[in-house]
Amino acid sequence: MVKAVRVHETGGPEAMRVEEIELPPPGRGEVLIRNHAIGVNFIDVYFRKGDYPAPSPFTPGNESAGEVIEVGKGVKSVKVGDRVASLATLGGYAEARIVNEDRLIKLPKGFPYDVAAAMLLKGLTAQYLVRRTFKVKAGDTILVHAAAGGVGLILCQWARALGAHVIGTVGTREKAKLAKKAGARHVILYREEDFAARVKEITKGALCDVVYDGVGKATFPASLDCLKPLGMFVSFGSASGPIEAFDIGLLAAKGSLFATRPSLNTYAAKREDFVKMARDLLRVVKNGDVTIPLHGTYPLDDVASVHRALEARETTGAMVLIP
Structure with missing residues (x-):
């Protein structure tokens, strides 16, 4: 028996209950991991609330890090005792979990479990955003x-390392300091300023090559006014609610813009892509270009309060649960 967070009916943070469950032995191609740290992400909130469908009851959580304690038939890439990080839909908020072999990466010796647990979903999201969706290069704004x-701080660091001019939006002055430290040359307090007007002022009318938006409803369509002709609007999240349907002619009117709604699941669907992306992420973390920002670590039993803080946007960086 292992301790796990279970959701029997979707709803608020109180819908999550810590219970004892029994895990079956790993099947063919599967691996049983003892979790040492568990990553918390906004997508976990979407599942808990029922915005994304999941079988009932279910255990939330997509990413975790720990050690392999049992392998199923046919598993070749890892063995018992290996230190690994996993990224697989649901099952993460638990003392142990079963995942498919192709959703695991080996961790370098001594790599901290809490960093690894906080790194994959946010870090791989940043990876595909700056390396594939829009290939950021030196001189880009x-x-x-x-x-x-969590994603924003990694994006700022990685884009700065690639030579980009980074402008960030934040809600408070405390968060502005963090964004600046992470590499944002200019920071806009969106609650006090018209961010589109400030972007125009900062860039002297040249505007931006790309907008990375994990906020959604609250920042649209003003984000389009921040883009130069042929610029790209990348909507990768909807923390303030989803962007509603809009007239696609708006993109033509504002400069023949491109707009995309990518997801990590698509970019990392193939094992070879997942591994390549993870290696790229490990490289920039190990060489110091990117530091994974940890907001704090919390006991698994405190999962409801962690979700409340996340939804209230009171956090910066990543939150990690310790089983």
Whole structure:
């Protein structure tokens, strides 16, 4: 028996209950991991609330890090005792979990479990955003909404390392300091300023090559006014609610813009892509270009209060649960 967070009916943070469950032995191609640290992400909130469908009851959580304690038939890439990080839909908020072999990466010797647990979903999201969705290069001007959030802080650091001019938006002065430290050359307090007007002022009318938006409803369509002609609007999250349907002619009217709604699941669907992306992420973390921002670590039993803080946007960086 292992301790796990269970959701029997979707709803608020109180819908999550810590219970004892029994895990079956790993099947063919599967691996049983004892979790040492568990990553918390906004997508976990979407599942808990029922915005994303899941079988009932279910255990939330997508990413965790720990050690392999049992392998199923046919598993070749890892063995018992290996230190690993996993990224697989649901099952993460538990003392142990079963995942498919192709959703695991080996961790370098001594790599901290809490960093690994906080790194994969947010870090791989940043990886595909700056390396594939829009290939950021030296001299580009980019706008990062929620620049002090878990993904935002990584985006700012990685884009700075690539030579981009980073502009970030944040909600408080405390978060502005974090975004600046992470590499944002300019930070806009979106609650006090018209961010589109400030972007125009900062860039002297040149505007941005790309906008990375994990906020959604609250920042649209003003984000389009921050883009130069042929610029790209990348909507990768909806923390304030989803963007509603809009007239696609708006993109033509504002400069033949591109707009995309990518997801990590698509970019990392193939094992070879997942591994390549993870290696790229490990490289920039190990060489110091990117530091994974940890807001704090919390006992698994405190999962409800952790979700409340996350939804209230009171956090910066990543929150990690310790089983």
